[in-house]
Each structure stands twice: as structure tokens, then as C-alpha cells.
Amino acid sequence: MRPTREPQRAVILRGIFLLTAGITACTGAIGEPPIASTPVAQNDVVVVDGVVTSEAGTVTPAVDPQRVTIHRLNRAEYNNTVRDLLGTRTRPADEFPADDRGYGFDNIADVLSVSPLHIEQYDRAAEALVEEALGVPTVASQRWQLEAESLMGSVGAVSGAAWLLWSNGEVGGMVTLPAPGRYRLTVSAWQSRAGTEDARMGMELDGTALRTVMVPNLAASPGEFTAEFTVTRAGPVTVSATFENDFVGGTPSADRNLWVDFLRVEGPLGATGTPPPSRAQWLTCDPVAMGEDACAEQVLTRFGRRAWRRPLAQTEVRAVWSRFRAVTRMHAGTWDDAIKLSMRAMLLSPHFIYRVEIDSDRANPAPHAVTAHELAARLSYFLWSSMPDAELDRVADDGTLLQPAVLTAQAQRMLAHANAQALVQNFAGQWLYTRRLDEHDVNAALYPRYTAQIRDAMRQETEAFFGHFLQNDVSMSEFLTADYSFVDARMAGYYGVTPPSGAGLQRTALGAQRLGFLTQGTLLTVTSHADRTSPVKRGQWVLQQLLCAPPPAPPPNVEGLPTEMMVMGSVRQRLEAHATQPLCRSCHDLMDPIGFGLENFDAVGLHRTMEGRYPIDATGMLPDGTRFEGAQQLARIVSQDPRFARCVSQQMLTYALGRGLNENDDAQLAQLDGQWRSSGLRLRTLITQIVLSDAFRLRRAELGGM
Amino acid sequence: MKTSKISRRVVLGGAGVAVALPFLESLLSREARAQARPLPRRVLFYYTPCGINSSDGRGWSPAARGVGSAWALSRMLAPLGAALKPYTAVLSGLHNRPASASFGGTNDGAGDHARGTGCFLTSARLVKTDGTNIRNGISIDQAIAQRVGMMSRFPSLQVGTDAGSSAGDCDSGYSCAYARNVSWSSATTPLPKITSPRTLFDRLFAGMDPSATVAANARRRAYSTSVLDYVRGEATSLQTRMGPTDRRKLDEYLTAIREVELRIGMMEGMVCTPTPRPAATVPYPMLVDVMHDLLALSFRCDLTRVQTFMLGNAGSGRVFDFLGLTEGHHNLSHHMNNENNLTKLETIGTWEVRKFAELCNRLRMIDDGMGTNALDNTVCMFSSEIADGNSHAHTGLPLLSVGRGGGQITTDRHVDFGGQPIADYFIALAKIMGVTLPNFGAEGTRVLANLGPVSS
Incomplete structure (x- = not known):
């Protein structure tokens, strides 16, 4: 998606385009060659921030790599990074605030910001992560006794030295656990008997049931019931006992109730001194034998190399250690405490939170290569949304990563690695809107077949489909026209095609009604409303995400038409009534036909030939006069549009660089487009070409004094 | 269609346990403290998406203007009830003109939802961008919090119900930053909101351990201070090697570090017993109640004096199925004067007012000492990103001001301001909170006249 970033003098050049192309707001259409996409550089000079970077009349313009703003890790990247750094299975970033998006992606450096809330959460996460990786339970086992008569239950009252639950409800309290580990909850309780069964009591932690027990005991001899639980973080938890089966009746009539005397928590349990395996991985020396400072330097040098994604200078290591050794x-x-505090600080440092890139000569505006370590980080965050692994670290340390052959080999190795699934979840998840599926509201009464399982199956289908193009070197020219997809038996039933043999997702023929990505459930659902289809949304999606040619926003004051123009009729008929207004037609003639072509699929992707009592009309006419009928013909037209291939490379380049693109990237895009086409539109080739491109390997300083 | 377990504790830990227990426990200390210092003033900003039609006869605006018995609650304001009417000032005729498409000579075209949301509390002219050069203005809650925030554990809290979608764009060329954040600590830094009850709870009560020893607290404080001090040094020295844009980004980081540093140690000596810890995710609409619990608790425990709450993001498409509706909120708000749509919108708006009223009633039940309750000393502003969702008007915004603000606002009235800037109301709120602002946003120049004693 093209942003509107305007470097200083380039505004003047751009103004010329705007004057000619801007007044007739919507220009260009499917099937025509692209308009107004001539790179500025081919005309005369490229003037950026006051500096001339190429000369008049140049045939192959120089690529201006520009620069990426200092790039904060987003949530997915943070989670993956701490997973690869420390082996943790917790996902601390799930609690961080949502990342803001720009240009369609949530890894855009300019848009990612840091607030006090972020700092608090980074610090808490760092503390917990280090504790989990190294922690030995140095806290002696403790005991907290909560006497129920001093608590307050949700129902009932104090009765002697206990709390009486006279109907279903709970009583509990909060304890602050000092360390992660295993704990034991003990509840002392008794019942009054009634009916044929005993009182049933639940034992809960933070509202989640640990255990449910029957309480046969009477007041004379209370029972003690235990349940164990594990916490991964120190902090407050709520423990409670719940009464679940209140009862009055029987002959003679009796009342079943539950008394709770106390709740007791003990822990952490287990022998102190059983370290987690990761402890030995990090603490590779003995401070007693080697000397505290020397051993600390060894540990922190190794940790820093991985955490900050580059070797640390000895002064840096010593500065950390001496400060925190003194404080502890x-x-x-x-x-031990000092090592943990050092690591915690290093995980809060900007060197961890951001991907730092330094221009060694800030006064020189000419493009220069990034360092091998900076390149390794760019590569791993592009392909894996995570930090480099040991192998990539090695070729960064010895500098060979800067050689194109080595860079290519690494890129291909990483694409074949399981971590490349990040491209499916993070690139495709946003480019194809797959991520929206989980949040999308569907009217369950209107669409009973759209269940949670179908939703999951849809997402898996799209992920597998994209993954197929990524991993199996299939040409993207098939992306919209493939006569197959990857579905399981349930999804095949949903689509009405012959189910695959075998369990799980299998490559399956799509039959006569569907073709390629445009007819997949995911897309059809997320571009609909909760209760009906939206041809406008579908059309706009195709234009914006597949052709990178979004229709301009509606002109001012056009939203909010004074009256509903036509109340009855199919969705198509009602839309066509609006588009009789000339101001609306120029853009709606671009979007609506695409949406009409997909009207055979309802708001949850099921095929249909009727919309209520209106027959579906899936014909469309594009602005250039091309007529088509149905999704298959539409898919072929879009697939052959030259803007499709270029748009895929544009989206991928935006994601790879983590910044919006502008006119100064036209030269780079033109190069990539040409190379990619001649290779047959294979994603791996595109990715490799991007990695080898100037925009990826180079940057230039931003002028502007201190 | 999220599946999440509903914690019974969440349901049961509502009004009963939450209010009663800590009230009893901390009553003594609160009384003691209340004698020693002036009554706490607080401010809360409550945002709703997609607008409410405030024109006459549409169910929102009370028919009569005046004070006391001269005016009555309208249909949509009925949930405020007799209990809250004495605290309520319905402020009609206030505009947020910088949110319009044309303002100050430029026409930015579509994007009223993002604009109305982004400048909901800033009343500034947003720069229309998808990311590169985001620019807004400081929001009024932050202008207040930056001066008075040091009095409490958190200078301010930003809370909401929706994190926002994880793909796609937000509104017509405006970055999602505008659409999802009403709190801005500077022209370029939005303050993200917490949308998970458990995350909010942990943030509020982290580090609060009544059983910790003095030595343990001192150690904890020293460790945190040293870590923050260290990373601050790292960022400062890193800045010297960066160009202007990167330095600005690191300024953000440094500002955030500084603020956290200033607040270390404020948790010790807290005498507020928190409610049980809620679940991580709670389904809507129960989520609203749980978040309200925590907002009220934050005021009662004096954890903060400034709060913002977003009941959704710009142009929200939420389907209110629990109200019997099947279309998304945004679609309905483009009602095109269809009576069915208008009725459904009134249903949504009335529910929103009911939720707001529930929160205000919780505040009314907090004893602030000296015969006052929290609503006597607080101002709660309820409004929306736009007025009528069909025309996307930013004039005549639907606005409730509930709470006496320490006696500075004349309540139990409906008044029409005839086109004054909402920024002047913001300046009045700042003055109530003890902050003098000579101007605010693009249009605010003075304390709003005729609002109450604050206006003189």
C-alpha cells in the first residue's frame, strides 16, 4: 500500500503527477497497464532531503536504500526472541499492549512506540524470564493460613470458627506467592447431610478448578482436602473453596450445607536447589573456582552476545557487572542475585528492545552496507520474526554473511527451517487478513454451519495454501487460479467437494465452483459483514491487497446519504441503486464489479445461487469494458493483471524492511519485479532477491545535527 | 466467537465482595488520612464509538433546559436515574471542530472516526498519515496527569475493552494509532490501553505485598532503581550516535523510563486490599463490568486520579447480540434515517449510558471522608467520537458531565452552550484539578463559561 510520505523537494515533482492524475479521482482499472507509476528517478534527478543522488538521463537509476527508524520488537517478535534466547514457553508479550499498524503490517518501525506501560511490562517480563531460566528456589517453603471466619464469602456467613456456605457460592482469599514453583492448597471443611449425596466442594486457583471433592465429613471430624498447583510467576493468586450442590429436601426434610474452616497454602514444594536445565547452559563456570568477576564476565559476555545480537565490548560487560554487583x-x-539482576537489566536495555543500527559516519549521506550483525538481525526478523540462531551468528561473527553467496545460502537454509512458519503467520496473516478470522463476528443464527471448528479449518487451509507456495516453489501465478486447496474432510464437506482420503489437511481438488485464493472461506468471511456479504469490501480488498491500487477514500460529505435509496432487493441491486450518482460511480465502478463476481459465496464462504428470493447475478463489467461472469473468470483476470505480481513484491518488501515505501523505492521495486518475473514468480526467489537487494543490505545516515 | 472460561469469581466478585470488604478494612485509615489533607479530586473520561445522535427529539437530548425540576432525564438518559440526576450536567452544543474534514484551511477527506477518536481528548488537528509522521497533540488527561500525577501511584490509567483488530487498516488513511488511543502524552506518543482484566489487576497490585519486610522492600526498590538508571544511561549514550528521527524515538523510551523511575516505591504502605484476581480474558459484555470494578477500585485505593476508558475503538463494528441486534454498530450508525436503524441505535446508546451510570454509582458509594463521596469530588465525562453517525458531525456532541468536581460544577441541569469549543470544557476540568492552562488544542482559549463556580 503506498503511503504519502513526502521528502522535501520531491513534493514539487509529485505535484505534477497530482495535477494531472488527481482531479479525475479514480484512474486505472483491472486489465489496463498501470498508470502514473513511472519511477520519479527515470525522469531527471532524484532529490531526497536536499541531496542529489543520481544524474539526469541515467538509464538504470541508483537504488536509494533510505533508512529504517530504530526498530522496536513487536509482540510476536518479542515472544519468539525470548523463546529462542531462553527456551521459555511463556509468552509474556501476549499481555503487552497491541502494536499499532501502518502500511498494513505491525512491524513498521515508525509506528511502534514505547510508553511507560511498555517499560513496566518489559521489566516485569525480564525479571520473570530470568528467574525462570536461572532460578533456584532460594525461598524457603512458607505457609499461609487463611481462617475462613475472617474471610468474606460470596454467600453465607461466619459460623463459629468457620464460614458457612448455605447455598452455592465460594469463600476465599488472596496470597502473594514469593517464587514460581509447586504449591499445595489444603481446605478444611465439613457438611450437613441431606439427600442422597454428600456436599461437593471445588478447590480453585484464580477461579480455575484444581480439584473437586465430595465432603462426607460432619462437624465432629472435619476433613482436610488437598490439591497441588504450579505457578510460573511470583505474585498474587486467589485460592477459594466453592460449594456446588446445595440441596434442601428429602424425607424428613434436611438442608445440605458446607462449612469451610480454613484454607492453607504451602510452598514452594520440593527440594530446594533443583535448578532448571537452562541454568547450566548459562552459568558455565564456577565463581568460587574461577573468581567472581572473571566468571561473571564469561557468563554475561555470552548472554550479551545472544541477547543484544552482537558481540559486546569488554567495557560494556564490565560496566554492567560492576554496577549490579555493587547494588546487590x-x-x-x-x-547469583547480581547475575540475575544484570541479565534483567540487559533485557530491558534498548539494545535488546530495539534492533539497533549505527551509521558509523553520520555526516556522510551516501548509502553504506549495514554490518554483518545488523544484516543477520534483519534477515532473521524478516524470515523468522525472531533472533538469529547459532549458525547465523557464526557467519555474522566471521563477517562472511556480507558475501552474496553466503547470504543467499543462509536465506535458503532459514526458509527451509521450521521457524519460517513465522512468514505464514505474520506476513500472510496480515497480507491476506487471515489474522482477522478469530475476531470476526458472524451472526450465528443466520449461519449455523459456521462453527468454531470451521473457522479454525479455514485458517489452517489458508495457512497451508500459502505455505505450499512458500515451501514448494510453486509459481504465484497459480495463487488465484489453483484448482486445488488444502482441506480436511470437514472443510471439504463445507465446500461441497470430494473429501480427501486420509486424516488432516490434504491437497484436494476444488471442483467446478471454486478457484484459487479468492474463493477460500477465510477471505470471503473476513470481507463480509456479520449478517450479509459486502461486494464493496471484497472489491476494495482485492484492489488494495492484491493490486496495491486502493480506490481513494470517498470525497468529503458523501458518507451518510440522507435516505436509503432502495430498501428491497438483493445486496447487488441495492448497491447498484447508489452507484447511479456520478460522484460515487468513478470509484464504485472499480470495486463493485469484483464484489459482484464473488456474490456466489455468502458471508461465510458457502456457495449459493440464491440470496433469499433473489437469484445471484455474478456478472460484472470492468471500466475498460471487459465482461466476466463468476469467480473463476474474475480470478483469471486479476491474476493476469501486471499489477498483481508487482503488488506481491511491494507487500513483501514493506514487511521485509519494516517501513512504508515511497517514490524513492520505485527503482528497487522495478528491479525486483523484473528479476522475479523472469524467475517464474516463485516466492523463494522473491525473498532471496529482496535479501540480496540494496534496500535490504544498505542504509544511509539521516542528516541533522545534535 | 472467542472461547474463554468465565471465572465464577469474576461474576461473584462484583459489587458484593469488591466494595464491601476493602471498605470496611480501610475505612479507619481513610478517615484518618482525610482529616490530614484536602479531599482528592479526580477525573474520568469515558469514550464510546460510532456516535450518538444528539439532535432534539432523538431520545438523547432532554426536552427542557434548566436546573433541578426544570428539566427531566430523556429516554436514553433514564438509566442515570434519580440517584445520579443530582450529579449530572447534560452539556449540549459543544463542538470539536478540529475533528472535521475541513478545518483551518485544509480538507482531509474521509476518516471521521479516526479523527474524532484521535482528537477526542486533544481537540487538535491530526496529521493524516498511515504511519510515518504521526502528529496529534497532548490530551487533556495527560496535561492534567503530568502536573498532578505524582500524588498517586499511577499518574493516569488507560483502560479499554477492545485491543483492536490484528490485520487491516483502521480508517481511510489514518494510522491505527489515531483510531485506538484517546490518551496522548505528547503530540507523537499515544498511550496504549490495557484491555485484559488480569493484566490491569497485576499492574495495579504488582509489588504490593503487605507481608514484605522493610528490608525486602528497600532491596526491591534499590534493584529496580538501579536497573532503570542503567538502561537510561544506555539509551542516552545510544542517542549520541543516532540521527534526528531515531533520537526522537529514544526520547520516547527515555521519557517512559523516567516516569517509571519516579514512581518506584509508591506501592509500599498501601492499605487497600484488592479484590480477587480476575481471569485473563472475559467475554463481552461481562468484561465491561469487570473493568469498571477495577476502575472504581483504582480510585478508591487512590492508585490514580486520572482515568480514560474506551468502550471500543473508532468506528467499532461490534455486534450487540446480547441486546438482540444482528448488525454491526458502525453499519447501524449509518442509519440513513431508517426508523429501524434509529431504534436499534437508541438501544445501543441507552445500554452505553446504563454502563456509565453503573460506574458512576460505584463512585458514589465510595466514602471520601468529611461527608463526601467520590462522585462529589470527581468529574466523569461521557461522550463519543462523533454526534450523529450518519452525518459524522463533530458539532453538538453528546456529552454528559457527571460528578460535582469538588463543588466546582453546577449539576442537576441541562445547558446548551450554543457552539462553544469542547476544549474550553477541558480547560475547566484542568482548573478543577488544579492545573491552569492558558489554552488547549486548536480552539481552547479559556475556562468554559456558565459551567459552575469554576467558570468565575
């Missing part, structure tokens, strides 16, 4: 000494902390 003042508070009777151990060498």
Missing part, C-alpha cells in the same frame, strides 16, 4: 552487595545479595 549493599543489600546482602549473592553473586
Whole structure:
């Protein structure tokens, strides 16, 4: 998606385009060659921020790599990074605030910001992560006794030294656990008997049931019931006992109730001194034998190399260690405490939170290569949304990554690695809107066949389909026209095609009604409303996401038509009534025909020939006069549009660089487009070409004094 | 269609347990403290998406203007009830003109939802961009919090119900940053909101351990301070090697570090017993109630004096199935004067007012000492990103001001301001909170006249 970033003098050049192309707001259409996409550089000069970077009359313009703003890790990247750094299975970033998006993606450096809330959460996460990786339960086992008569239940009252639950409800309290680990909850309780069964009591942690027990005991001899649980973080938890089967009746009539005397929590359980395996991976020396400072330097140098994605200078390591050793000494902390505090600080440092790139000569505006370590980080965050692995680290350390042959080999190795699934979830998930499926509202009464399982199956289908193009080197010219997809038996039933043999997702023929990505459930659903289709949304999606030619926004004051023009009729008929207004037609003639072509699929992707009592009319006419009928013909037209291939490379380049593109990238895009086409539109080739491109390997300083 | 477990504790830990227990426990200390210092003033901003039609006869605007018995609650304001009417000022005729498409000589075209949301509390002219050069203005809650925020554990809180979609764009060429954030600590830094009850709870009560020893607290404080001090140094020295844009980004980081640093140690000595810890995710609409619990708790425990709450994001498409509706909110708001749509919109708006009223009633039940309750000392502003969702008007916004603000606002009235800027109302709120602002946003120049004692 093209942004509107305007470097200073380039505004003047751009103004010329706007004057000619802007007044007739919507120009260009499917089937025609692209308009007004001539790179500025081919005309005369490229003037960026006051600096001339190429000369008049140049045939092959120089590529201006520009620069990426210092790039904060987004949530997916943070989770993956700490997973690869520390082996944790927790996903701390799930609690961080949502990342803001720009240009269609949530990894755009300019848009990602840091607030006090972020800092608080980064710090808490860092503390917990280090504790989990190294922590030995140095906290002696403790005991908290909550006497029920001093608590307050949701129902009932104090009765002697206990709390009486006289109907279904719970009583509980909060304890602050000092360390992660295993704990034991004990509840003392008794019942009054009634009916044929005993009182049933649930034992809960933070509202989640740990255990349910029957309480046969009477007041004379209370029972003690235990349940164990594990927490991964120190902090407050709520423990409670719940009464679940209140009962009055029987002959003679009796009342079943539950008394709770106390709740007790003990822990952390287990032998102190059983370290997690990761401890030995990081603490590779013995401070007693080697000397505290020397061992600390060894540990932190290794940790820093991985955490900051580059080698640390000895001064940096010593600065960290001396500071935190001093602080912990003042508070009777151990060498262990100082190591943990150092690591916690290093995980809060900007060197971890951001991908730092330094221009060694800030006064020189000419493009220069990024360092091998910076390149390794760009590569791993592009392909894996995570930090480099040991192999990539090695070729960064010895500098060979800067050689194109090595860079190519690494890119291909990483694409074949399981971590490349990140491209499916993060690139395709946003480019194809797959991520929206989980949030999308569907009217369950109107669409009973759209269940949670179908929704999951849809997402898996799209992910597998994209993954197929990524991993199996299939040409993207088939993306919209493939006569197959990857579905399981349930999804095949939904589509009305012959189910595959075998379990799970299999490559399956799509039959006569569907063709390619445009007819997949995912797309058809997320571009609909909760209760009906939206040809406008579908048309706009295709134009914006597949052709990178979004229709301009509606002119001012056009939203909010004074009256509903036509109340009855199919969705198509009602839309066509609006588009009789000339101001609306120029854009709606671009969007609506695409949407009409997909009207054979309802708001949850099921095929239909009727909309209620209106027959579906899936014909369309494009602005250039091309007529088509149905999704298959439409898909072929879009697939052959030259803007499709270029748009895919544009989307991929935006995601790879983490910045919006502008006119100064036209030269780079033209190069990529040409190379990619001649290779047969294979995604791996595109990715490799991007990695080898100037825009990816180079950057230039931003002028502007201190 | 999210599947999430509903914690019974979440349901049961509502009004009963939440209010009663801590009230009893902390009553003594609160009384003691109340004698020693002036009554706390607080401000809360409550945002709703997609607009409410405030024109006469549409169910929102009370028919009569005046004070006391001279005016009555309209249909949509009925949930405020007799209990809250004495605290309520219905402010009609206030405009947020910088949110319009044409303002100050430029015409930015479509994007009224993002504009109305982004400048909901800033009343500034947004720069229309998808990302590169985001520019808004400081929001009024932050202008207040930056001066008075040091009095409490958190200078301000940003809370909401919707994190926002994880793909796609937000509104017509405006970055999602505008559409999802009403709180801006500077022209370029939005303050993200917390949308998970458990995350909010953990943030509020993290580090609060009544059983910790003095030595343990001192150690914890020292460790946190040293970590923040260290990373601040790292960022400062990194800045010297960067160009202007990167330096600005690191300024953001440094500002955030500084603010967290200033607040270390404020948790110790807290005498507020928190409610049980809620579940991580709670389905809508129960989520609204749980978040309200925590907002009220934050005021009662004096964890903050400034809050913003977003009941959704710009142009929200939420389907209110629990109200019997099947279309999305945004679609309905383009009602095209269809009576069915208008009725459904009134249903949504009335529900929103009911939720707001529930929160205000919780505040009314907090004893602030000296015979006052929290609603006597607080101002709660309820409004929406636009007025009529069909015309996307930014004039005559639907606006409720509930709470006496320490006696500074004349309540139990409906008044029409005839086109004054909402920024002047913001300046009045700042003055109530003890912050003098000579101007605010693009249009605010003075304390709004005729609002109450604050206006003189």
C-alpha cells in the first residue's frame, strides 16, 4: 500500500503527477497497464532531503536504500526472541499492549512506540524470564493460613470458627506467592447431610478448578482436602473453596450445607536447589573456582552476545557487572542475585528492545552496507520474526554473511527451517487478513454451519495454501487460479467437494465452483459483514491487497446519504441503486464489479445461487469494458493483471524492511519485479532477491545535527 | 466467537465482595488520612464509538433546559436515574471542530472516526498519515496527569475493552494509532490501553505485598532503581550516535523510563486490599463490568486520579447480540434515517449510558471522608467520537458531565452552550484539578463559561 510520505523537494515533482492524475479521482482499472507509476528517478534527478543522488538521463537509476527508524520488537517478535534466547514457553508479550499498524503490517518501525506501560511490562517480563531460566528456589517453603471466619464469602456467613456456605457460592482469599514453583492448597471443611449425596466442594486457583471433592465429613471430624498447583510467576493468586450442590429436601426434610474452616497454602514444594536445565547452559563456570568477576564476565559476555545480537565490548560487560554487583552487595545479595539482576537489566536495555543500527559516519549521506550483525538481525526478523540462531551468528561473527553467496545460502537454509512458519503467520496473516478470522463476528443464527471448528479449518487451509507456495516453489501465478486447496474432510464437506482420503489437511481438488485464493472461506468471511456479504469490501480488498491500487477514500460529505435509496432487493441491486450518482460511480465502478463476481459465496464462504428470493447475478463489467461472469473468470483476470505480481513484491518488501515505501523505492521495486518475473514468480526467489537487494543490505545516515 | 472460561469469581466478585470488604478494612485509615489533607479530586473520561445522535427529539437530548425540576432525564438518559440526576450536567452544543474534514484551511477527506477518536481528548488537528509522521497533540488527561500525577501511584490509567483488530487498516488513511488511543502524552506518543482484566489487576497490585519486610522492600526498590538508571544511561549514550528521527524515538523510551523511575516505591504502605484476581480474558459484555470494578477500585485505593476508558475503538463494528441486534454498530450508525436503524441505535446508546451510570454509582458509594463521596469530588465525562453517525458531525456532541468536581460544577441541569469549543470544557476540568492552562488544542482559549463556580 503506498503511503504519502513526502521528502522535501520531491513534493514539487509529485505535484505534477497530482495535477494531472488527481482531479479525475479514480484512474486505472483491472486489465489496463498501470498508470502514473513511472519511477520519479527515470525522469531527471532524484532529490531526497536536499541531496542529489543520481544524474539526469541515467538509464538504470541508483537504488536509494533510505533508512529504517530504530526498530522496536513487536509482540510476536518479542515472544519468539525470548523463546529462542531462553527456551521459555511463556509468552509474556501476549499481555503487552497491541502494536499499532501502518502500511498494513505491525512491524513498521515508525509506528511502534514505547510508553511507560511498555517499560513496566518489559521489566516485569525480564525479571520473570530470568528467574525462570536461572532460578533456584532460594525461598524457603512458607505457609499461609487463611481462617475462613475472617474471610468474606460470596454467600453465607461466619459460623463459629468457620464460614458457612448455605447455598452455592465460594469463600476465599488472596496470597502473594514469593517464587514460581509447586504449591499445595489444603481446605478444611465439613457438611450437613441431606439427600442422597454428600456436599461437593471445588478447590480453585484464580477461579480455575484444581480439584473437586465430595465432603462426607460432619462437624465432629472435619476433613482436610488437598490439591497441588504450579505457578510460573511470583505474585498474587486467589485460592477459594466453592460449594456446588446445595440441596434442601428429602424425607424428613434436611438442608445440605458446607462449612469451610480454613484454607492453607504451602510452598514452594520440593527440594530446594533443583535448578532448571537452562541454568547450566548459562552459568558455565564456577565463581568460587574461577573468581567472581572473571566468571561473571564469561557468563554475561555470552548472554550479551545472544541477547543484544552482537558481540559486546569488554567495557560494556564490565560496566554492567560492576554496577549490579555493587547494588546487590549493599543489600546482602549473592553473586547469583547480581547475575540475575544484570541479565534483567540487559533485557530491558534498548539494545535488546530495539534492533539497533549505527551509521558509523553520520555526516556522510551516501548509502553504506549495514554490518554483518545488523544484516543477520534483519534477515532473521524478516524470515523468522525472531533472533538469529547459532549458525547465523557464526557467519555474522566471521563477517562472511556480507558475501552474496553466503547470504543467499543462509536465506535458503532459514526458509527451509521450521521457524519460517513465522512468514505464514505474520506476513500472510496480515497480507491476506487471515489474522482477522478469530475476531470476526458472524451472526450465528443466520449461519449455523459456521462453527468454531470451521473457522479454525479455514485458517489452517489458508495457512497451508500459502505455505505450499512458500515451501514448494510453486509459481504465484497459480495463487488465484489453483484448482486445488488444502482441506480436511470437514472443510471439504463445507465446500461441497470430494473429501480427501486420509486424516488432516490434504491437497484436494476444488471442483467446478471454486478457484484459487479468492474463493477460500477465510477471505470471503473476513470481507463480509456479520449478517450479509459486502461486494464493496471484497472489491476494495482485492484492489488494495492484491493490486496495491486502493480506490481513494470517498470525497468529503458523501458518507451518510440522507435516505436509503432502495430498501428491497438483493445486496447487488441495492448497491447498484447508489452507484447511479456520478460522484460515487468513478470509484464504485472499480470495486463493485469484483464484489459482484464473488456474490456466489455468502458471508461465510458457502456457495449459493440464491440470496433469499433473489437469484445471484455474478456478472460484472470492468471500466475498460471487459465482461466476466463468476469467480473463476474474475480470478483469471486479476491474476493476469501486471499489477498483481508487482503488488506481491511491494507487500513483501514493506514487511521485509519494516517501513512504508515511497517514490524513492520505485527503482528497487522495478528491479525486483523484473528479476522475479523472469524467475517464474516463485516466492523463494522473491525473498532471496529482496535479501540480496540494496534496500535490504544498505542504509544511509539521516542528516541533522545534535 | 472467542472461547474463554468465565471465572465464577469474576461474576461473584462484583459489587458484593469488591466494595464491601476493602471498605470496611480501610475505612479507619481513610478517615484518618482525610482529616490530614484536602479531599482528592479526580477525573474520568469515558469514550464510546460510532456516535450518538444528539439532535432534539432523538431520545438523547432532554426536552427542557434548566436546573433541578426544570428539566427531566430523556429516554436514553433514564438509566442515570434519580440517584445520579443530582450529579449530572447534560452539556449540549459543544463542538470539536478540529475533528472535521475541513478545518483551518485544509480538507482531509474521509476518516471521521479516526479523527474524532484521535482528537477526542486533544481537540487538535491530526496529521493524516498511515504511519510515518504521526502528529496529534497532548490530551487533556495527560496535561492534567503530568502536573498532578505524582500524588498517586499511577499518574493516569488507560483502560479499554477492545485491543483492536490484528490485520487491516483502521480508517481511510489514518494510522491505527489515531483510531485506538484517546490518551496522548505528547503530540507523537499515544498511550496504549490495557484491555485484559488480569493484566490491569497485576499492574495495579504488582509489588504490593503487605507481608514484605522493610528490608525486602528497600532491596526491591534499590534493584529496580538501579536497573532503570542503567538502561537510561544506555539509551542516552545510544542517542549520541543516532540521527534526528531515531533520537526522537529514544526520547520516547527515555521519557517512559523516567516516569517509571519516579514512581518506584509508591506501592509500599498501601492499605487497600484488592479484590480477587480476575481471569485473563472475559467475554463481552461481562468484561465491561469487570473493568469498571477495577476502575472504581483504582480510585478508591487512590492508585490514580486520572482515568480514560474506551468502550471500543473508532468506528467499532461490534455486534450487540446480547441486546438482540444482528448488525454491526458502525453499519447501524449509518442509519440513513431508517426508523429501524434509529431504534436499534437508541438501544445501543441507552445500554452505553446504563454502563456509565453503573460506574458512576460505584463512585458514589465510595466514602471520601468529611461527608463526601467520590462522585462529589470527581468529574466523569461521557461522550463519543462523533454526534450523529450518519452525518459524522463533530458539532453538538453528546456529552454528559457527571460528578460535582469538588463543588466546582453546577449539576442537576441541562445547558446548551450554543457552539462553544469542547476544549474550553477541558480547560475547566484542568482548573478543577488544579492545573491552569492558558489554552488547549486548536480552539481552547479559556475556562468554559456558565459551567459552575469554576467558570468565575
